[in-house]
Amino acid sequence: MNNYNVIIFDLDGTLSNSKEGITKSVQYALSKFGIEEPDLDKLEHFIGPPLVDELMKSYDxxxxxxxxxxxxxxxxxxxxxxxxTEIYPGTEEMLEMLKGNGKYIALATSKPLPMAEEVLKYLKIYSYFDKVMGAELKGPRQSKVDVLEALFDEMPDSITKKQCIMIGDTCFDIDGANTVGIDSIGVDYGFGDKDEMLAHGAKAIAYSATELCNMLLK
Structure with a gap:
């Protein structure tokens, strides 16, 4: 898969384990509506999709x-x-290897852009990214497809979609990649289901950041 020169990463569940921060914040928000959910595992489905959509879907x-x-x-x-949040083992080493091999590294997340940038800086991996794109705090750019399209608008014109691959941990990432016309790889250490990602068209599944790095440099 060394033919992919542009590596586009999701954030939550792909680069970082953000379960605690996201689920506890969802728990806090739900409590404001009189909804008590003590089991954070039952709130994992909020990691990945736009929060507005998931609240409407899950709680009517x-x-x-x-x-x-x-x-x-x-x-x-x-x-x-x-x-x-905490970085997944081997992730910084992977980014360093990819960068050292001349890869263009980008981020496409449904997390609002200012928050995504803050997380990357907190994890001390912001400097590895050539371009970072996230959702808008209040604007129309919210879905993975919206974010990917905005990313392509801002990347150099010399980059073609055939050079790009999306790395994510849920079907939202795989479906987003399919919609904009790029390939994708799923990671099994996040919050999605590997069989679903394969069924939706992921080219492969990586079980660690080290394995993912090896895939991308073969």
């Missing part, structure tokens, strides 16, 4: 309620939850 919120829920979520996430 109206769009207005979901938007209010996002504001409650950010009340806890921005000062506390954003730092309740």
């Amino acid at each position: 919120f109206t769009r207005e309620q979901a938007l209010e829920g996002v504001e409650f979520y950010r009340e806890r996430y921005k000062p506390i939850g954003i730092y309740e």
Whole structure:
């Protein structure tokens, strides 16, 4: 897979284990609506998709309620939850190897861009990225497809989609890649299901950052 010169990473569940920060912040937001969920494992499905969509889907919120829920979520996430994350083993070494081999490294996440940049800086891996793209805090750019399209708009014109591959841990990443016309690899150490990712068209599954690095440099 060394023919891919542009490596586009998801963030949560792909580069970092952000379960604690995200699920505790969702738990906090739900409590504002009188919904108590003590089991954080049951809130893992909020990691990956846009929060508004998942609140509407999982709790039958109206769009207005979901938007209010996002504001409650950010009340806890921005000062506390954003730092309740840790980098997956081997990830920094992988990024260093990819960079050393001349790869263009980008980020495409449904997390709002300012928060994504803060996480990368907190994890001390921001400098490896040539381009970082995330969702808008209040604008229309929210889905993985929206983010990927915005990323392509801002990358150099010399980059073609055949050079690009998306790395993610859920079907949202794989489906987003399919929609914009690029290949994808799933990682098994995040929050998605490997069989679902393969069924949705992932070219391969990596079981560690080290294995992923080897795949991308073969």
